[in-house]
Amino acid sequence: MSYGESKEMAKGLSSSSPVEVDGGAFGDINASFWNRIKGRATLQVSESRMVPGTRWSNKDLDPIEPEYQTWRTYNFVTYWISDAFAVSNWRIGSSLIAIGLSWKLALVAVAIGNFLTALVVTYNGIIGARLHIPFTIQARSAFGFYFAYVMIIFRVIISIFWYGIGTYAGAECVQSMIYAIWPRFRNIPNQLPESANITTGFMICYFIHFLICLPFHYIPPHQVRWFFNFKSIITPIAGFAIIGWIVSSTGGGSDIFSQGNAVHGSNLGWAFMNGVYAMVGNFATLGVNMNDFARYSKKPNSPYVQLIVIPIVFIIMMLFGIIGANGSKLLYGELLWDPLLIINNWTSRGGRAAAFFCATAFLIASIGVNISANSISVATDLTALFPKHISIRRGQYVCAVIGAWAMTPWNILVSAESLINFMSGYTIWLAPISGILIADYWIVHKEFVSVPDMYRPDGIYAYNRYGTNWRALVAFVVGFAPLLPGFAASVNANVDVGSGATSFYYLGYFYGFLVAGGLHVLLSRMFPARATMLHKREVVNPSF
Template sequence: MTLGFSWRETIGIIFLGHFLISLAITANAIVGAKYHIPYTIQSRTSFGFFASFVAVFIRMLVGFFWYGINTYNGAICVNAVIIAIWPSFKDVPNGLPESANITTQMMTSYVVYFLITLPFHWIHPRYLKWFFDIKTISMLGNYGTMAVNINDFARYARATRMVYAQILAVPLSFMLMSFMGIIIAGAASDLYGTDIWDPLTIMSYWSGSSGARAAAAFVSLSFVLAQLGANISANCISASNDLNAMFPSYVNLRRGSYIIAFVGAWALTPWNILASASALLNFMDGYIIWLAPITGILLSDYYVVHRQTYDVEDMYIPHGKYRYNKWGTNWRAVVAWLIGSVPLIPGFALRVCLGL
């Protein structure tokens, strides 16, 4: 809307974009639902047994970074809950913490949110599917990464037909949420006299009475749950699957989840990333240029090259048919990946350097 589109055009664009990506997600999910294999195993059929580790690492890296960033965003939401309940805890203007400053208040909220997420790493991924649903309707992010590793979830489907619901669930959910967001932002802009698109900023004005603070607390809590669902499903489960595939003798899904949690949320110090590394954030936003070609290769390999037929047993054999050559690499997939990603690097570099 800030680019000049009407609210109707904006909602239409959001619906169309997510409808198109839902087609890719569903088409890839059919593989996982049919053969009950995760992305880490599926990638072997396309890239070769050993070259698949490169494709897995590319997806795992984005999971590490976004886990930390989303954990920090969840901490901001926890901080908003605390401020709404305990006004004296507020020590910054408008009742919201500044990302550039890590105060004792913010670190307390960060620890609280981190501890909230830890128990969920003990739950098996198949029982976290409702968190994925929360992500579908709450996370306003790029779904391109999910098109790559959707089979980390689709593998638990009892029947292949179950994945078709995503074709409409994804675009309709985003369209509904964007419609509500436009109404809320428009009302807040008229009420407070300035354009406000950040819901946490809107809630910073809700401090005039106990009822207003209670509303801010409940709304902030919903954002905490949304961040939790997004982080566990999109980042933690996916990246832990990747770690498990790369180090199967040492890392299971639970151990992988804890590694992701501590490296992503603490070792990478996401508060520093958000405070100063705008180029890194632009890099992570543009990371899709490497993931999208992987999705295309996975789809073409299944539907065109192998004609919707895989040998699951050979996927787990280092010297099976999916080794392709002595290096365990399908050079055709590597070339296709380079053709799909290399031409986009100049524009990507411009975005990172200039912050576009």
């Protein structure tokens, strides 16, 4: 069905929603105190209005009701401003300089990569804005009711890893704040071995940041937009302050932009492609995740603004990273690819107040990125995997515990090269997922899907008794399998797979997205799943 039909249907289904007793994202504030206590004790969640019971779903996965469709067009703008102005993105811009690109070529890689990202994020986000459903439900129409769980597990693993990366970045902010307040904190004895890749002092900062983040996970998704609005104002101020200081300290900035490429020939070409790939990989998760926020959109076309805002804000932020990297080489004789390392130098030069303000701003940024790109998406996935016991709010706390401690991000963020490799690697799975989702809705089903059937294991999106759309399965495997050798070589330099496989890997996102999406369309045309092919004139009514 079209988004208009699904919206009207959602209104009709919402008239007798059950009371939520676990304090989840949409709890009824009029529920009695006793019901709340009892609900928490038994880990109960509210039933879905789309399917009986909580075996397959719960209320947090339902199409968003009109009163919770609170995101307007400007919220998508502030969302991306708040996501772009973060320590992690600054580091990515600096990493392009670290791998040998000039500032001009690095900026071209940034522009190309983020424009492609904007296309994927926007056209998948439109689906969520129209149907008001998350990725976990959307995936069922393309992959099949049961096979969609495999895609959910892929995303859970990836986003939990990214949560750990974000927690590490936030701990750096806390460390810089403490340095500004108490410079002698630098001299805390380290009781951990060098092989741990983390010191005792930083572990203290890491734990403090983990505790600071926890209250923010209590904010429901339809209200978190206010935090993004606040963050979109505070963090850019800090970024411009740092860049202004660097340009001023280097005599106007002309020397910053005079440095050329550090690599040449074919190495330069592949370094450039690696940079483009890193840009796409930077927010490849949101090419899949965007519906978890776009579902709260008040207007179905609001996500289109992302086509403009994403390239602009990320070009600005990556330029900050490029200026910071080149400027730090001129000021300190070494490339500081992390803005907090630059801030830390201020504390020994009498700039403690400025250092504290900028570090605090970046702390706010890191919390926002972890919520927008990671914790809410993981929580939505966990809600789909364990609908009897997990709500979006609970799922965020589960993500926080596992992501911050189980994946040891300090072992990943050791160097610029390792960050690039990590960012690039996981896209070999996200690219085909995104390609199939977009191709399925826009081309295969021509924008007409049955939202109620996405919630039922025996609906039209079961495809067969195994709940698997074999067309999407084949397309997914073909989309990532040829990239595995290059991925292995990227993760472990001792693996020799030949230069051809490595070079092909640098084109992995484009291959995975286009081939998986195209093959899904081809197989769906050759062997159509006729039961899922709806028409505008058809009205799909729920059977409950």
